[in-house]
Amino acid sequence: MRSAGPKPTVPVKGRPGLASRAWSVAAVPVVVIGLSVLLGAVIIVFSELLVPGHTFDIGLPVVAYSALVSGALGNPDAVVSTLVYSTPLIFGGLAVGFGFKAGLFNIGAQGQFLVGALGAVMAGVALAEVPAPIAIPLAALAGFVAGGIWGFIPGFLKAVSGAHEVVSTIMLNYVAVQLLAALVSGPLKVPRSPSPVTFDVGNAAFPVILGRNGHLGIALALLAAVFVWWLLYRTTWGFEVRAVGANPDAARYAGMRPKLITIATMTFSGALAGLAGTSVLLGVTHSMTSSFGTTVGFDSIAVALLARSNPLVIIPAALLFGGMRAGAGLMQIKAQIPVELVDVLQATILLFLVASPVLRRVLRVGRRHSGPTGVDTAATPAAGEAVAI
Amino acid sequence: MITRTTRLGLLAATLAIVASACSGAATPTPAAPSVAPSVAAPSVAPSAAPSVAASPSPAASTSAGAALKIGVVTDIGTLNDKGYNEYSYKGAQDAATTLGAATPPSIVPKDASEYKADIQQFVDQKFDVIVTVGFNLTSDTVAAAKANPTIHFVGVDQSPVCVDPTGAPDATFACKGDAKTLLPNYTSLYFAEDQAGYLAGIVAAYASKANIIGAIGGTTLCAPCVRYIQGYELGAKSVKPAIVVKSSYVTRDFSAAAFNDPAGGKIFADTFIKTNKVDVLFQVAGKTGNGVLEAACASKIYGIGVDVDQWTSLGAPANACVITSAEKHVESAVNQAITGIAAGNLAAGDVLFNAANDGIGASDFHDKASLFGPEVKTALDAALAAMKAGTLKTCPDTGCGVAK
Numbered sequence: 001m002r003s004a005g006p007k008p009t010v011p012v013k014g015r016p017g018l019a020s021r022a023w024s025v026a027a028v029p030v031v032v033i034g035l036s037v038l039l040g041a042v043i044i045v046f047s048e049l050l051v052p053g054h055t056f057d058i059g060l061p062v063v064a065y066s067a068l069v070s071g072a073l074g075n076p077d078a079v080v081s082t083l084v085y086s087t088p089l090i091f092g093g094l095a096v097g098f099g100f101k102a103g104l105f106n107i108g109a110q111g112q113f114l115v116g117a118l119g120a121v122m123a124g125v126a127l128a129e130v131p132a133p134i135a136i137p138l139a140a141l142a143g144f145v146a147g148g149i150w151g152f153i154p155g156f157l158k159a160v161s162g163a164h165e166v167v168s169t170i171m172l173n174y175v176a177v178q179l180l181a182a183l184v185s186g187p188l189k190v191p192r193s194p195s196p197v198t199f200d201v202g203n204a205a206f207p208v209i210l211g212r213n214g215h216l217g218i219a220l221a222l223l224a225a226v227f228v229w230w231l232l233y234r235t236t237w238g239f240e241v242r243a244v245g246a247n248p249d250a251a252r253y254a255g256m257r258p259k260l261i262t263i264a265t266m267t268f269s270g271a272l273a274g275l276a277g278t279s280v281l282l283g284v285t286h287s288m289t290s291s292f293g294t295t296v297g298f299d300s301i302a303v304a305l306l307a308r309s310n311p312l313v314i315i316p317a318a319l320l321f322g323g324m325r326a327g328a329g330l331m332q333i334k335a336q337i338p339v340e341l342v343d344v345l346q347a348t349i350l351l352f353l354v355a356s357p358v359l360r361r362v363l364r365v366g367r368r369h370s371g372p373t374g375v376d377t378a379a380t381p382a383a384g385e386a387v388a389i
Numbered sequence: 390m391i392t393r394t395t396r397l398g399l400l401a402a403t404l405a406i407v408a409s410a411c412s413g414a415a416t417p418t419p420a421a422p423s424v425a426p427s428v429a430a431p432s433v434a435p436s437a438a439p440s441v442a443a444s445p446s447p448a449a450s451t452s453a454g455a456a457l458k459i460g461v462v463t464d465i466g467t468l469n470d471k472g473y474n475e476y477s478y479k480g481a482q483d484a485a486t487t488l489g490a491a492t493p494p495s496i497v498p499k500d501a502s503e504y505k506a507d508i509q510q511f512v513d514q515k516f517d518v519i520v521t522v523g524f525n526l527t528s529d530t531v532a533a534a535k536a537n538p539t540i541h542f543v544g545v546d547q548s549p550v551c552v553d554p555t556g557a558p559d560a561t562f563a564c565k566g567d568a569k570t571l572l573p574n575y576t577s578l579y580f581a582e583d584q585a586g587y588l589a590g591i592v593a594a595y596a597s598k599a600n601i602i603g604a605i606g607g608t609t610l611c612a613p614c615v616r617y618i619q620g621y622e623l624g625a626k627s628v629k630p631a632i633v634v635k636s637s638y639v640t641r642d643f644s645a646a647a648f649n650d651p652a653g654g655k656i657f658a659d660t661f662i663k664t665n666k667v668d669v670l671f672q673v674a675g676k677t678g679n680g681v682l683e684a685a686c687a688s689k690i691y692g693i694g695v696d697v698d699q700w701t702s703l704g705a706p707a708n709a710c711v712i713t714s715a716e717k718h719v720e721s722a723v724n725q726a727i728t729g730i731a732a733g734n735l736a737a738g739d740v741l742f743n744a745a746n747d748g749i750g751a752s753d754f755h756d757k758a759s760l761f762g763p764e765v766k767t768a769l770d771a772a773l774a775a776m777k778a779g780t781l782k783t784c785p786d787t788g789c790g791v792a793k
Binding site for chain 1: 494499503505507527528549
């Protein structure tokens with residue numbers, strides 16, 4: 001799975017130069033992923049002992065991981081499948097990462113994802129018969145706006161009353177789940193259907209542009225990553241976002257309006273998460289069942305942390321997690337390892353990331369080169385620091 | 390330096406992830422009420438010959454049973470859910486054992502966007518039989534069956550099959566196409582819950598002294614739940630024509646309250662028992678229903694379980710007042726379907742599992758056997774015999790599965 005992550009480089013310690021700098025950027029992610037894979041192998045071996053009637057096979061982790069990798073990268077279809085699974089994670093990672101830059105913890109990507117998908121399905125169903133060049137942008141816009149509304153609420157609450165966004169976004173996640181259940185089993189349900197499911201989005205569905213099922217959303221996600229990078233590092237608003245994230249008081253003293261920035265950041269973050277839901281709805285499912293849910297919102301937090309919120313690094317980080325999702329099916333078939341192993345890998349990656357200050361000390365990776373987040377403006381090192389754990 | 394806020398935020402983020410992971414699939418799982426049969430042999434449901442097949446399927450498998458590669462795609466959740474996923478998978482395992490085929494692998498999707506890809510994984514690996522579990526997978530399964538005419542697809546509870554004239558899943562549910570001829574490689578297994586409810590109703594009528602019995606369903610939108618309760622009412626009235634049957638539904642939508650809220654179920658049932666003075670209560674509400682049974686036991690009245698032998702699955706002390714359960718035998722149904730494919734005689738389209746093919750039953754009385762005289766067993770056997778013969782009406786004239 002390493003190949004999907006940030007490129008590992010030769011560890012050249014103590015020698016300045018490009019290799020050293022690259023290592024200081026990649027060291028923590030590479031070591032974290034390596035440790036997680038190792039821990040997963042240990043768990044597989046030990047769990048074998050607990051399964052009654054199972055013949056012990058010390059090589060099972062190898063079988064499992066090779067199936068995981070071949071399911072993610074083994075052939076062109078698998079690669080496209082990895083891209084498809086990565087798409088919502090890129091949008092979600094950008095959403096969470098953008099919030100981090102302004103010092104906001106958007107735990108609500110989950111809810112914004114669902115509301116974004118709801119917006120997309122409602123618009124998509126309404127526009128199902130309209131020509132695709134009109135239907136697709138409008139349906140995607142609906143998902144973007146719906147997610148934005150769901151992000152605006154906690155941003156607004158924080159700005160006017162100081163309500164902590166972690167609490168309000170988590171609560172809004174539950175509201176989103178119930179809203180979806182009520183709409184899909186109520187007004188959006190196909191009247192004659194025996195089970196709760198919405199109509200198909202028809203012409204509003206993203207066209208397949210790559211291989212068997214690679215939809216337009218993949219390209220949009222990559223463009224979004226570049227756009228968010230440009231926004232953060234090449235525009236005034238991006239500078240203000242990072243300044244507020246670094247030190248709101250200083251930002252206010254410098255004439256910025258932190259409250260306005262907070263609202264705008266949460267809204268934009270929510271809109272990006274809404275696009276994650278939109279990409280799944282218009283690109284993959286094309287309709288919504290009452291079981292439409294996701295782990296993307298929470299996986300996105302891990303993606304953003306792994307990429308240290310750098311919009312461009314979010315792409316490989318999302319590919320890593322998307323690859324694990326894409327490979328999980330083949331792993332279950334070939335090694336009969338439950339899908340929960342992928343959860344274990346993701347969770348250990350996150351845990352090791354939280355412990356990364358310790359890792360940095362062990363690896364003797366300096367803080368001077370704390371990654372691409374820490375180089376270009378006065379405000380960045382601190383903002384980068386705030387998310388680099 | 391790591392700021393204080395950063396630490397707090399990270400902690401909060403981690404907690405949020407843990408909390409969400411613990412709550413599992415956040416969306417309600419309407420599949421929950423339709424959990425499956427018990428492993429314990431039901432005393433009053435004699436097994437019938439596997440007579441699934443009405444007519445030989447045109448696309449009958451050519452592969453020998455032992456070489457059959459069987460795969461299972463479950464609904465979201467976990468494989469060992471003591472319900473649908475678990476018993477469907479067990480059915481596939483049983484069939485593989487019978488046929489001498491390899492242990493079937495399973496894929497458990499993480500979310501609804503995965504259904505299609507997970508089915509495709511088995512297709513790419515050249516599997517012969519793909520079982521998909523639950524109505525949420527209906528359209529993806531039908532689409533895969535159309536795209537892969539040489540592979541057999543078995544859907545659990547995906548009836549009625551609805552396709553357009555080309556054999557594609559019909560999003561508008563106009564159902565103009567004939568699935569049996571258009572998709573000879575696709576079979577949906579469904580169950581006569583009304584027959585199981587009928588048997589439970591007979592037991593309830595004998596157990597009741599007040600001659601007022603009750604039933605609580607998860608939601609009016611769950612047709613199987615409604616069928617259970619319709620059969621229950623008719624079954625009770627077949628024993629005591631004057632008996633009063635009260636029924637109520639927790640909600641009218643597919644929200645979590647319907648099937649995933651034991652605490653809510655208990656409160657709902659407490660009120661229901663006090664208001665209606667019932668002395669037997671039948672739960673048809675999945676995990677919410679476990680709260681219903683809890684309330685029944687606390688109120689010292691009898692409870693009746695659903696889908697599986699809940700006396701066994703709940704265990705002591707939660708089963709203290711459970712006298713029987715209305716069962717549907719998902720495990721046996723999936724097993725019969727797969728062995729039917731191997732034999733080349735599984736019918737396409739909707740295949741009903743009822744008393745005639747051991748698709749339903751009522752559980753053993755266990756420690757409550759002393760409550761019932763021999764006449765109860767006689768009545769149950771007579772009802773089962775009549776169901777098999779097709780002479781017993783277990784649904785009202787107003788329509789099966791349609792709530793009043």
